[in-house]
Amino acid sequence: MKLLTVAALLCAMMALTMAVANSHLVKSSKRCPYRWTRQDNRCFYYVPTTMSWARAERNCLSMGANLASVRSIREYQTIQRLTAHYGYPQTWIGGTDAPQEGIWLWSDGTSFHYSHWCRGEPNNNHNQHCIQMNYGGSKCWDDLQCDAQLPSVCAKKV
Numbered sequence: 001m002k003l004l005t006v007a008a009l010l011c012a013m014m015a016l017t018m019a020v021a022n023s024h025l026v027k028s029s030k031r032c033p034y035r036w037t038r039q040d041n042r043c044f045y046y047v048p049t050t051m052s053w054a055r056a057e058r059n060c061l062s063m064g065a066n067l068a069s070v071r072s073i074r075e076y077q078t079i080q081r082l083t084a085h086y087g088y089p090q091t092w093i094g095g096t097d098a099p100q101e102g103i104w105l106w107s108d109g110t111s112f113h114y115s116h117w118c119r120g121e122p123n124n125n126h127n128q129h130c131i132q133m134n135y136g137g138s139k140c141w142d143d144l145q146c147d148a149q150l151p152s153v154c155a156k157k158v
């Protein structure tokens, strides 16, 4: 009986040790892919090839990502740094009000709290439903026609 108890204890300890080892493994595998940039629990990637907003989103999806949503000024600055090497071009991020005018959504399904609109934007000028960043002198956000051809930034969870 005592032997059984000891055996059971040993088994329990081994299980615990393995669980710890496994959780360590999971943790160490949570890295960003090569050439993606980490910020908090997400990885960001700049796509210099220009395309429409929808094609850019589909391109991100093919890498297990979405067009980037932005939740704070800090995240926006991180994303802007990715575009610095290219001279801060106007670039797609994941915001759209295509389903309903004036209701802004992120393509990754997260709620739209933070925004960095330029003065007078969004103005929906001739039906603009997609968000470009790095617009104008203040490199802020503007709503633009979704079929414009721009580079883009993808993001995915670690």
Ligand SMILES: [Ca+2]
Pocket (backbone or CB within 6 Å): 097, 098, 101, 102, 124, 127, 128, 129, 130, 143
């Ligand atoms: Ca619009």
Ligand SMILES: [Ca+2]
Pocket (backbone or CB within 6 Å): 121, 122, 123, 124, 125, 128, 142, 143, 144
């Ligand atoms: Ca606009």
